[in-house]
Amino acid sequence: MDGRKLTIWAVAAALWLLPAVPAKAATILLNSAAGLAYSNLNTTGQTSPPATSGVTVTTGVHPLWQQNNPNGSSAVWISYADTGYQGNHFQPSLGSTQVVAITDTFTAAENNVLNLEVWADDSAGVYVDGVLVFAPVLTQGSACSGQVIGCLPGQDGVLSNYHLAAGTHTITFDLYQTGTGTDTTSNPMGLLFTGSDVASPEPAALLLVGAGLVAIGLLRRSRKAVPVSS
Numbered sequence: 001m002d003g004r005k006l007t008i009w010a011v012a013a014a015l016w017l018l019p020a021v022p023a024k025a026a027t028i029l030l031n032s033a034a035g036l037a038y039s040n041l042n043t044t045g046q047t048s049p050p051a052t053s054g055v056t057v058t059t060g061v062h063p064l065w066q067q068n069n070p071n072g073s074s075a076v077w078i079s080y081a082d083t084g085y086q087g088n089h090f091q092p093s094l095g096s097t098q099v100v101a102i103t104d105t106f107t108a109a110e111n112n113v114l115n116l117e118v119w120a121d122d123s124a125g126v127y128v129d130g131v132l133v134f135a136p137v138l139t140q141g142s143a144c145s146g147q148v149i150g151c152l153p154g155q156d157g158v159l160s161n162y163h164l165a166a167g168t169h170t171i172t173f174d175l176y177q178t179g180t181g182t183d184t185t186s187n188p189m190g191l192l193f194t195g196s197d198v199a200s201p202e203p204a205a206l207l208l209v210g211a212g213l214v215a216i217g218l219l220r221r222s223r224k225a226v227p228v229s230s
Contacts, residue, residue: 028106028197030116030171031075034058038080041100045092050081056102059084059190064143065151066119066192075194078102079175083189091177091189096138098125098174099189107168108197116159116195118173120144121151121188125174126159133159136176145178151190163200 036056043049056078061068062085068076080100081089091099118126118134123145126134134157137145144151173191181187 026109026199028108028112029073030104030106030193030195030197031073032056032078032104032191032193033074033076034078036078036102036104038100038102040098041080042094042097044094044097046090048089050089054080056080057082060086060184060188061190062121062143062151062188065121065190066153066156068192070117070119070156070192070194073194075192077190077192079190083184085184085188087184087188090182090184090187093177093180093187095178096176099177100175102173102175102191103170104173104193105168105170106197108164108166108199110166110199112164112166112197113200114159114162114164114169114195114197116157116162116171116193118149118157118159119151119155119192120149120173120175121190122178123147123176124149124157124191125176126157127172127174128159128162128164129169130172133157133162136174138176138178140178140180151192159195164197169197 034057038056039053041050041052059077059079059082061077077084083089083091114128118124121144122140123136123138125132125136134149137147137149139145141147148155149157173193175189175191177189179187
């Protein structure tokens with residue numbers, strides 16, 4: 001069998017198998033919102049502490065903070081109680097001691113890529129399936145940590161193309177309150193995050209597409225090489 005026939009067979013095989021390649025990757029949106037789980041609340045110094053576990057609520061947004069709905073998302077500032085700007089529940093400073101953990105759990109049906117942006121006041125440590133991806137900044141700037149992860153625009157922690165296998169995954173946000181203000185106007189607290197989990201093509205599928213493109217290229221090249229009869 002000559003080279004041209006082999007190329008035609010390769011193209012035919014690639015086109016036959018292409019339907020096995022996902023046409024469009026499934027996307028899971030991840031946004032901070034009321035109703036996420038919180039746990040391990042440290043109630044030190046609180047006069048009327050809430051339950052040590054429960055679900056999140058939306059909070060007031062400080063004028064200096066990154067505002068709600070970053071990048072057109074539905075993400076809003078949240079906390080275990082209304083600890084945000086001018087809220088009705090004040091969280092006193094615990095310094096380097098974690099206040100509360102907020103979790104978001106999702107299930108991906110196939111290998112996937114996680115992208116995430118996180119803001120916090122005063123700061124947050126972020127874990128993906130128990131692996132630390134952002135350490136908290138336990139210092140106080142002019143507003144919140146003054147660094148990544150902080151509360152101001154440009155102080156967001158950005159996680160890009162973090163590869164995960166198919167299955168259930170948990171993102172954990174450990175919140176810290178380091179400021180020494182005495183009310184929610186001078187020392188609010190909260191968490192804002194937005195992101196997505198996008199299915200990534202299997203390596204075999206990528207090889208299949210690549211092989212098909214190479215075969216098509218060879219076919220075109222062989223056609224150009226055919227001599228024109230006189």
